[in-house]
Amino acid sequence: MKHLLLSLAIAAALPAHAQQQELARIAAQPAVKQALAYIEKNEATTTANTLAINAIPAPTFAEAARARDYAERLKAAGLQDVRTDEAGNVLGTWRGSGKGPTVVLAAHLDTVYPATTDLTVHEKDGRYYAPGIADNGRSLAAMLTIAHALRDAKVQTVGDVLFVANVGEEGLGDLKGVKHLFSQRKDIKAFVGLEPALGTGGDPVTYIGTGSRRFKVSIHGPGGHSYEGFGLPSAIHAAGRVIARIDEIRVPAEPKVTFNVGVVQGGQSVNSISAEASMLIDIRSADAPLLAKVEQQIKDAVQQGVADTNQRWNSSAITADVALIGDRPAGQMSKDSMIVKTALAAATVQGRPALLDSAHSTDANLPMSLGIPALTMSGGGSSGGYHSEKLEWWSPQNAHAAPQNVLLTILGLVGVRGVSAPLAR
Numbered sequence: 001m002k003h004l005l006l007s008l009a010i011a012a013a014l015p016a017h018a019q020q021q022e023l024a025r026i027a028a029q030p031a032v033k034q035a036l037a038y039i040e041k042n043e044a045t046t047t048a049n050t051l052a053i054n055a056i057p058a059p060t061f062a063e064a065a066r067a068r069d070y071a072e073r074l075k076a077a078g079l080q081d082v083r084t085d086e087a088g089n090v091l092g093t094w095r096g097s098g099k100g101p102t103v104v105l106a107a108h109l110d111t112v113y114p115a116t117t118d119l120t121v122h123e124k125d126g127r128y129y130a131p132g133i134a135d136n137g138r139s140l141a142a143m144l145t146i147a148h149a150l151r152d153a154k155v156q157t158v159g160d161v162l163f164v165a166n167v168g169e170e171g172l173g174d175l176k177g178v179k180h181l182f183s184q185r186k187d188i189k190a191f192v193g194l195e196p197a198l199g200t201g202g203d204p205v206t207y208i209g210t211g212s213r214r215f216k217v218s219i220h221g222p223g224g225h226s227y228e229g230f231g232l233p234s235a236i237h238a239a240g241r242v243i244a245r246i247d248e249i250r251v252p253a254e255p256k257v258t259f260n261v262g263v264v265q266g267g268q269s270v271n272s273i274s275a276e277a278s279m280l281i282d283i284r285s286a287d288a289p290l291l292a293k294v295e296q297q298i299k300d301a302v303q304q305g306v307a308d309t310n311q312r313w314n315s316s317a318i319t320a321d322v323a324l325i326g327d328r329p330a331g332q333m334s335k336d337s338m339i340v341k342t343a344l345a346a347a348t349v350q351g352r353p354a355l356l357d358s359a360h361s362t363d364a365n366l367p368m369s370l371g372i373p374a375l376t377m378s379g380g381g382s383s384g385g386y387h388s389e390k391l392e393w394w395s396p397q398n399a400h401a402a403p404q405n406v407l408l409t410i411l412g413l414v415g416v417r418g419v420s421a422p423l424a425r
């Protein structure tokens with residue numbers, strides 16, 4: 001999870017709709033009731049698993065140890081075909097009738113913390129403090145409990161549930177794990193990702209994925225002595241012109257789109273005309289066309305800034321290249337989409353508030369950008385201090401509610417034999 005701002009909105013009063021009726025029927029089926037009860041009864045085990053899974057370091061690009069452990073846990077939960085793919089994702093299948101859609105339930109394995117980070121848990125005032133415990137240790141444990149619940153209650157699904165503990169969600173991982181998954185599997189009809197519950201206000205559904213594109217702009221020049229070589233164009237001076245042009249880009253307030261030159265480097269010494277300068281740029285929006293538009297404006301600003309510098313110094317020696325260093329595609333679901341209605345109905349039929357969350361950047365961005373129904377749900381409990389070694393915490397307050405919502409959502413999507421047809425298709 002990348003965005004930490006929290007804003008909850010109670011979904012506008014929903015009319016009794018098809019999804020709600022389907023989920024009410026599913027929730028009343030004896031096996032499903034047993035599975036939901038299993039999640040509540042076994043919350044202490046889920047909490048213990050949260051601590052155990054989080055104790056294994058899993059920085060982005062080094063998730064293998066946690067992945068091996070998690071694969072054993074999925075096997076023990078009775079999933080079939082448990083394996084680790086080429087990217088390092090752990091996959092396991094809950095088999096349906098063979099005649100339904102494949103729906104993915106996913107949680108990322110990686111954390112933002114280096115391998116040397118002290119992962120010791122400190123308990124205080126009913127909270128567990130440890131780096132990664134909420135993001136995403138809790139979600140991994142919740143996903144495991146859902147697998148156990150399906151087996152314990154022998155729930156018969158129409159479609160397959162593909163459980164995925166994926167790599168590379170955080171930072172420079174750039175959604176590596178889910179990108180690989182969707183490049184390999186063309187049969188996925190819906191995707192539910194798990195991330196920590198934000199704050200203490202319930203278990204909201206994230207249906208808007210903030211996309212980001214990141215670039216490194218490198219500017220090259222001839223270099224030279226500041227006195228002897230005066231008259232030669234400078235890469236740093238060109239970078240200044242480029243940044244001034246980027247700074248002038250005007251964007252709408254809505255839909256939101258942002259840009260930032262975050263790091264600038266270059267130069268050799270105070271008396272050298274610089275031969276090299278570089279900058280790192282981040283652009284973000286949940287609106288894919290707008291993101292692309294601002295990206296083009298920034299690329300134009302680079303070319304214009306370079307041209308201005310060459311013209312000023314009567315030269316053609318300054319050049320620039322732009323390299324993509326991060327790509328998290330933007331995507332969003334409509335509030336009226338099947339998958340959003342299904343997830344909200346899962347809460348409603350259990351007597352819980354139907355909550356929608358603000359935009360976040362998560363694994364669900366990728367399927368959303370491909371047009372595949374996708375959203376992010378809470379792994380349960382309350383939490384905060386994400387991505388902060390000393391501050392990250394998780395509390396098991398009402399923690400079984402979110403995995404119950406997730407299970408019911410997944411069952412709605414894949415369908416339950418003899419009860420309801422799959423809503424994902």
Ligand SMILES: [Zn+2]
Nearest residue numbers: 001135136195
């Ligand atoms: Zn996360």
